Amino acid sequence: MALLEVENLSTEFFTDQGTVKAVSDVSFSLDAGEALGIVGESGSGKSQTMYTIIGLLAGNGKMTEGKVTFDGQDISRSSFATKKDYEEAMRKIRGNTMAMIFQDPMTFLNPILKIGDQLIEPIMNHKSVSRAEAEKQALHLMEMVGIPSAEKRINQYPFEFSGGMRQRIVIAIALANNPKLIIADEPTTALDVTIQAQVLELIDELRKESNSAVIMITHDLGVVAKLCHRIAIMYGGKIVEIGTDKEIFYDAKHPYTQGLLKCITNPEEDSEEPLTPIPGSPPDLLNPPAGCPFVDRCEKAMRVCKDYKPEYTNFSSTHQCACWLNDSRAVKK
């Protein structure tokens, strides 16, 4: 059985301007030891999908539909009678079997707590160990993520660490209880390339060692190419295409995926050709298009795309794409 099973997940935000459909009808599953990349632009719903799963939605956000099964347990909000029950159950899971690495290591850490205290807290919250034992484990974690002279640095404050070192601490906190699932939300966006390389390598090594699953949220196709086995492309709150790394990079079916691959440069090739950008900008999720979210920017759009949501077409057991172009029922122009 899959470690994480997400079925028809939808999340909405209630704002003064109206209801924002941030995530609509997202389904995917993930096995232990697997690395899944979720790629999308800002506002595509990639982060909100993960916040819904881990139960960290903002106050005005709500999972309106769907089911999330993690490690055999239904953790959707609707499966709990009260909000209190749900919060309690999630608190036991979060930071324990399911952990999250956040984008900005500068704001994630508490500036007035020592690094050691911030590492010890998740250990003591979830395990019945003495403080001395927790401290020993914290030291071990710091060594594991490659922080030199851990005995000295455990008593320092976050401001005494550089950006790359802080991100290592954030990773160490996430790993504190050997999670089965690590969700990394743009873990390297705030870092320089050489530091990014160090951090990505570290996440990959830890995944291999502990056989945990990793979900990597990013907008950088280079990062997913390096790290992920499977890739989901999100656009306008939906997964428009999902497949193995090779299926997405070498055999993309959705016009958005194809467009995305054309507007990045591969430095290995010396092309003097101008880039092919995707015209226009992402849809307004306050008033999402009735049909395909990509219809306004798609050069292959047909009449059906405007009014009807495309269904998934299977290209292989791992490769699905939601586009009318591949649907035999659509009338081709």
Add this chain to the structure above:
Amino acid sequence: MSEKPILSVKHLKTYFDVTKGIFSPKQIVKAVDDVSFDVMPNETFGLVGESGCGKTTLGRTIVKLYDPVDGSIEFEGQDIAKIKGAKLKAFRKDMQMIFQDPYASLNPRMTVGEIIKEPMIIHEIYKTEEEREARAVELLRIVGLKPDHIRRYPAEFSGGQRQRIGIARALAVNPKFIVCDEPISALDASIQAQVVNLLENIQKEMNLSYLFIAHDLSMVKHISDKIGVMYLGNMVEVGPSNDVYHRPLHPYTVALLSAIPIPDPDVAKSKSRIVLEGEIPSPINPPSGCPFSTRCPKATERCRRERPKPIQVGDRLVACLLYEK
């Protein structure tokens, strides 16, 4: 290439005094330390390096937002390092800047039209408001926005559109040279490509030269004719962009390039990285000798003592003792 460079920077130094109190020992950040390079007319010079390497300071010193402590900046044959007053104002007309953050670089209380017209008013390019208005509309069209956007406020635009407004403002005074300070790093991939194409098109149409500062190496390689790699305030390597990418000479360039994530799973998963140990040292106390010697896999005793001078290797300049003859 017997042309004269439009911009020639020689031994430029920009230091900042960060001494904390009057009795504390003097602390100087050598943000740009003895940097030299040339930019030819209609050329794009890409400047890459990690945060804190001094690339933004160098860009800002060239447009004279900072004063250098030493060295010269020759723009069209005239040294502008020390000019002031009317001369500086005249120079500003020729050199403009596009900023990194499209949210912070536009005044939220001014309309798009006011933003684009302001430099025209300051430099007294047009006599009447009608002429300015007509030019602003034309500039909006050039950068791919609509004429009726002129009365709107920046808040009504997306990041990519705001960056287009910033570009229109820079073009308003018909500059010859534009310093682009990470103009695309705050944008999404599909929008980045739009802005890069726009910059390339207006370069051809208006015969512009660019200094393109970025940390995204793949985009810099795409847009630039020449690349300069900076590390800790020093220019460690300069050369034609494809050449530098495929045959990096300086050990730092080699490491930096090997860290770029390649958007191709077969290549990316088989590519081995040279993962550098440690992080960039503080520019307040830079290492003696070669600035990279503390992290360099090939460093010798001599590298820690002696600061390397740029050496000509083919059409490349490399500041590394390994290439000394």
